[in-house]
Amino acid sequence: MQQPGGCVRVTIRDVAREAGVSVATVSRVFNDSGPVNPTTRARIREIARELRYAPNSAARSLSARRTGTLGVLLPDLHGAFFSEVIRGIDLAVQRHHHHLLLSSSHNERSEVAAALRVMRGRVDGIILMSPAVDAETLVAELPDDLPVVLLNCALRDERFDTIEIDNAGGAQAMVGHLLACGHRRVALVGGPPRNHDARERRRGYRAALRAAGVEPRAEWELPGDYSEGAGHRAALALLALDPRPTALFAANDAMAVGAMSALREAGMRVPEDVAVTGFDDVPMARYVTPPLTTVRVAISELGARAVDVLMAALTRDGDHRRGHDVLPTSLVVRGSCGCRDRPPPSRAPP
Amino acid sequence: MQQPGGCVRVTIRDVAREAGVSVATVSRVFNDSGPVNPTTRARIREIARELRYAPNSAARSLSARRTGTLGVLLPDLHGAFFSEVIRGIDLAVQRHHHHLLLSSSHNERSEVAAALRVMRGRVDGIILMSPAVDAETLVAELPDDLPVVLLNCALRDERFDTIEIDNAGGAQAMVGHLLACGHRRVALVGGPPRNHDARERRRGYRAALRAAGVEPRAEWELPGDYSEGAGHRAALALLALDPRPTALFAANDAMAVGAMSALREAGMRVPEDVAVTGFDDVPMARYVTPPLTTVRVAISELGARAVDVLMAALTRDGDHRRGHDVLPTSLVVRGSCGCRDRPPPSRAPP
DNA sequence: TTGTAGGCGTTATCAG
DNA sequence: CTGATAACGCCTACAA
Numbered sequence: 001m002q003q004p005g006g007c008v009r010v011t012i013r014d015v016a017r018e019a020g021v022s023v024a025t026v027s028r029v030f031n032d033s034g035p036v037n038p039t040t041r042a043r044i045r046e047i048a049r050e051l052r053y054a055p056n057s058a059a060r061s062l063s064a065r066r067t068g069t070l071g072v073l074l075p076d077l078h079g080a081f082f083s084e085v086i087r088g089i090d091l092a093v094q095r096h097h098h099h100l101l102l103s104s105s106h107n108e109r110s111e112v113a114a115a116l117r118v119m120r121g122r123v124d125g126i127i128l129m130s131p132a133v134d135a136e137t138l139v140a141e142l143p144d145d146l147p148v149v150l151l152n153c154a155l156r157d158e159r160f161d162t163i164e165i166d167n168a169g170g171a172q173a174m175v176g177h178l179l180a181c182g183h184r185r186v187a188l189v190g191g192p193p194r195n196h197d198a199r200e201r202r203r204g205y206r207a208a209l210r211a212a213g214v215e216p217r218a219e220w221e222l223p224g225d226y227s228e229g230a231g232h233r234a235a236l237a238l239l240a241l242d243p244r245p246t247a248l249f250a251a252n253d254a255m256a257v258g259a260m261s262a263l264r265e266a267g268m269r270v271p272e273d274v275a276v277t278g279f280d281d282v283p284m285a286r287y288v289t290p291p292l293t294t295v296r297v298a299i300s301e302l303g304a305r306a307v308d309v310l311m312a313a314l315t316r317d318g319d320h321r322r323g324h325d326v327l328p329t330s331l332v333v334r335g336s337c338g339c340r341d342r343p344p345p346s347r348a349p350p
Numbered sequence: 351m352q353q354p355g356g357c358v359r360v361t362i363r364d365v366a367r368e369a370g371v372s373v374a375t376v377s378r379v380f381n382d383s384g385p386v387n388p389t390t391r392a393r394i395r396e397i398a399r400e401l402r403y404a405p406n407s408a409a410r411s412l413s414a415r416r417t418g419t420l421g422v423l424l425p426d427l428h429g430a431f432f433s434e435v436i437r438g439i440d441l442a443v444q445r446h447h448h449h450l451l452l453s454s455s456h457n458e459r460s461e462v463a464a465a466l467r468v469m470r471g472r473v474d475g476i477i478l479m480s481p482a483v484d485a486e487t488l489v490a491e492l493p494d495d496l497p498v499v500l501l502n503c504a505l506r507d508e509r510f511d512t513i514e515i516d517n518a519g520g521a522q523a524m525v526g527h528l529l530a531c532g533h534r535r536v537a538l539v540g541g542p543p544r545n546h547d548a549r550e551r552r553r554g555y556r557a558a559l560r561a562a563g564v565e566p567r568a569e570w571e572l573p574g575d576y577s578e579g580a581g582h583r584a585a586l587a588l589l590a591l592d593p594r595p596t597a598l599f600a601a602n603d604a605m606a607v608g609a610m611s612a613l614r615e616a617g618m619r620v621p622e623d624v625a626v627t628g629f630d631d632v633p634m635a636r637y638v639t640p641p642l643t644t645v646r647v648a649i650s651e652l653g654a655r656a657v658d659v660l661m662a663a664l665t666r667d668g669d670h671r672r673g674h675d676v677l678p679t680s681l682v683v684r685g686s687c688g689c690r691d692r693p694p695p696s697r698a699p700p
Numbered sequence: 701t702t703g704t705a706g707g708c709g710t711t712a713t714c715a716g
Numbered sequence: 717c718t719g720a721t722a723a724c725g726c727c728t729a730c731a732a
Contacts, residue, residue: 009495011709022719027711034712035717052494056471058412059709062724067408068468069451077440079633083433090427090454099468101419102452104440118418118449121406121725122472144402145359228637254634261637283429284604287578287611289639361725372703377727384728385701409725412708471709 010051018047030055061121068097070310071123073115074104075132079226079254080282081299085151088300089127092307098124107132113141120146125310127151127303131196147313147320149306154196156324161309163302163325167197170295170329171204171249172211174277177293177331178247179212181339183275186214187245189224189234189255198226201251201279220245224255231258238274239266246274247337253278253285253294260288260336271338281332290335297329360403369397380405411471418447420660421473423465424454425482429576429604430632431649435501438650439477442657448474457482463491470496475660477501477653481546497663497670499656504546506674511659513652513675517547520645520679521554521599522561524627527643527681528597529562531689533625536564537595539574539584539605548576551601551629570595574605581608588624589616596624597687603628603635603644610638610686621688631682640685647679 012030016023021040026048028034029041036044047053061067070093074082086102093100101123103115112133119126120143129151130138139157142148150162178186188205191198206216219241222234231250235258238245250256256278260270270276270290278285278294285292305325313320333339362380366373371390376398378384379391386394397403411417420443424432436452443450451473453465462483469476470493479501480488489507492498500512528536538555541548556566569591572584581600585608588595600606606628610620620626620640628635631646655675663670683690 009709013709023710024712024719024721025717028718031711037717040717054467054470054493056412056709057468058408058417058471059724060471060711062406062408062412062726063709063711065711065724069472077433077437080430080433083427083430086436086452087427087454090452094455100452102436102440102450104437105444117404118407120404121408121410122419143404228633232637257634257637261639261641264639283578284607284634287582287607289611289614291611359725362727363725373726374703374728375701378702381727387701390701406725409708410727412710413725413727415708415727 010053012053012055014051015044015048015053018051019044067122067124069099069101069123070307071101071119071126072103073112073126073128073130074102075107075130077104080284081226081252081280084282084299085129085303088303089307090303091300092304096307096311098311109133109137109141112138116141116143119143124314125149127306127310128153131198132192132194134194147310149310149313151302151306152197154199158322161313161322161324163306163309163327165197165297165302165327166329167200168204168207170279170297170331171201171251172208173204173329173331174279174293174295175205175208175249176211177333177339178249178275178277178337179208179214181275181337183247184214185220185243185245186247186249187220187222187234187238187241189222189231189248189250189259191251192225193223195226198251205249224251226252226254228254228258228261231255231260232262233258235259235262235274236266239263239268244274248274248276250276250278253280253282253292256292256294256336257284257288260290260292271336275337275339277337285332286334288336293334293337294332295329296332298327302327360401362403362405365394365398365401365403368401369394417472417474419449419451419473420657421451421469421476422453423462423469423476423478423480424452425457425480427454430634431576431602431630434632434649435479435653438653439657440653441650442654446657446661448661459483459487459491462488466491466493469493474664475499477656477660478503481548482542482544484544497660499660499663501652501656502547504549508672511663511672511674513656513659513677515547515647515652515677516679517550518554518557520629520647520681521551521601522558523554523679523681524629524643524645525555525558525599526561527683527689528599528625528627528687529558529564531625531687533597534564535570535593535595536597536599537570537572537584537588537591539572539581539598539600539609541574541576541601543573545576548601555599574601576602576604578604578608578611581605581610582612583608585609585612585624586616589613589618594624598624598626600626600628603630603632603642606642606644606686607634607638610640610642621686625687625689627687635682636684638686643684643687643690644682645679646682648677652677 125147135155148160209216224230281294281296475497485505498510559566574580628644631644635642
């Protein structure tokens with residue numbers, strides 16, 4: 001026992017020397033690769049612990065050509081949605097005994113490219129969610145020696161797996177529900193303009209309107225950015241409309257909550273005066289007043305499935321058939337739409 | 351141009367060969383280290399782009415002994431709190447042009463140890479938030495060749511920097527406020543039993559009670575776990591108490607919202623029948639009904655500061671004085687406590 | 701301004 | 717069962 005505290009950098013060589021064996025043997029016990037005499041194995045483990053040795057992961061991945069890590073690129077870390085995605089990813093990654101290299105806030109193409117570059121050599125595969133960068137410019141940056149899963153991207157390239165939420169379908173079901181309950185003037189609080197999900201949700205909104213014989217109107221489409229404050233402002237804008245919409249479909253739950261807050265402050269009742277609905281079904285949704293009618297999305301499932309697909313591509317190394325998954329959504333009718341007791345609306349044809 | 355698509359593994363050697371220079375020169379242009387003829391520099395960049403070359407980060411960190419990455423260990427990824435912490439960390443890390451290796455859900459000691467081991471060689475420093483693992487057992491696992499910042503840990507070791515929220519102070523101020531408003535029976539919905547923050551908030555709660563001459567009572571302390579559902583159940587339990595508490599202090603906002611929901615369902619008015627307050631001031635807090643009175647914490651600041659401390663320790667390599675920061679909190683009085691118009695309570699002595 | 705060569709800490713392939 | 721030893725891809729003196 002030469003360095004009791006092991007204060008500097010203790011390598012596999014130190015352990016080998018101390019144990020009177022070769023580095024190969026030490027490597028074997030730490031990887032369970034190849035046979036090692038139980039006695040020497042125990043001694044090596046013991047000495048490694050005394051020296052506080054831990055394998056250097058960088059060296060390991062360099063040599064083994066596997067990193068045991070997945071890279072994740074997200075546009076932003078804001079709000080319950082991304083939180084849930086990451087959580088789903090993390091749980092799945094742990095199930096596969098892997099790790100996570102996280103990078104976020106990449107809306108510019110150059111930022112995505114930079115983040116992608118840094119991932120090289122550190123990850124075995126990449127999960128990329130970048131709803132704001134347009135598709136064509138994105139594909140040029142993607143590495144071709146690593147498997148990539150695209151999340152909620154407006155891109156369906158045969159070179160990559162993709163997973164997305166049925167945004168349009170969920171929105172259409174939600175708005176269809178409001179229409180089925182008798183509403184004729186339904187407003188929308190949209191998400192960020194360049195955001196793929198937001199656009200799809202808007203598309204579903206418009207489709208539902210048309211399917212019910214209602215022509216979408218520009219002044220019904222209030223701008224938003226997925227934040228509570230945007231919902232608040234949108235509701236104020238809605239109140240200024242004449243004739244005033246009787247229902248408000250927010251592109252996510254946070255904005256719906258913000259909108260309800262503004263309506264209440266303005267002396268309006270939800271749902272009696274204005275029905276309000278959201279999208280995502282975040283945990284908080286059922287606990288606000290009134291409980292929020294919304295579109296349920298298995299958000300963490302989105303992340304988990306991405307990991308599973310990636311791991312599958314990783315193991316079935318060469319021959320992996322790309323897939324394009326669409327995660328279904330479902331209507332969750334609570335109090336904020338005011339039509340709990342009506343029959344569920346039938347999904348209108350596209 | 352030998353491999354137009356560069357479909358396999360292109361290394362620095364390939365670029366060097368193609369450009370007719372040595373690997374050293376290529377390395378220089380990619381690191382801006384040492385002088386390189388502008389012409390050859392341009393040619394190398396050009397060829398690297400053609401070949402789609404990107405340096406292998408594992409090799410780079412092995413050789414350079416720096417990874418440009420910080421490791422983050424969190425107990426869980428649930429809820430707005432952790433979401434905000436990560437966001438703060440990520441933003442700060444980007445400011446420093448570094449990256450993030452994330453790992454979570456480590457409540458067991460062995461899990462923390464494992465995660466710590468895997469970080470070796472991949473990170474330059476570690477941010478660890480582990481409020482559930484007891485302090486002594488934790489310190490044994492910490493690496494001594496890497497700088498570590500402890501977040502919200504019940505540990506104040508001279509070997510590590512620590513940052514924590516003024517949990518007790520914030521709780522005491524909040525409960526003091528309720529008492530100053532005339533409440534005498536104030537209940538608590540606690541956080542996870544083994545959680546350090548949760549204990550501190552309870553300590554502040556009790557201290558405030560005693561400071562006002564009110565003896566804490568066991569039946570006032572309702573169990574919780576930081577989830578909306580726990581708050582919901584706690585409120586139901588509160589309603590069964592006789593005499594019934596007139597105020598409820600939830601150890602976080604999510605539980606406060608859950609509690610308000612249960613009270614409303616039971617036909618009680620907030621704050622008239624029962625005042626409800628929370629902790630954290632998550633974005634949603636101001637938009638619930640009624641707006642939540644809570645304790646404001648600069649959550650993302652907690653993460654950002656951790657990064658700054660770590661980076662400071664990294665640059666001032668040898669001589670870095672450990673510090674123990676405490677993030678202040680502040681009272682945010684909204685509608686849910688029913689005492690908006692009263693004067694702010696004076697902070698009671700401990 | 702450029703090239704050579706040794707080393708970073710592991711793994712993996714052979715012989716023994 | 718164990719030990720040399722050649723990669724892995726890059727950085728960095730040192731030399732030219």
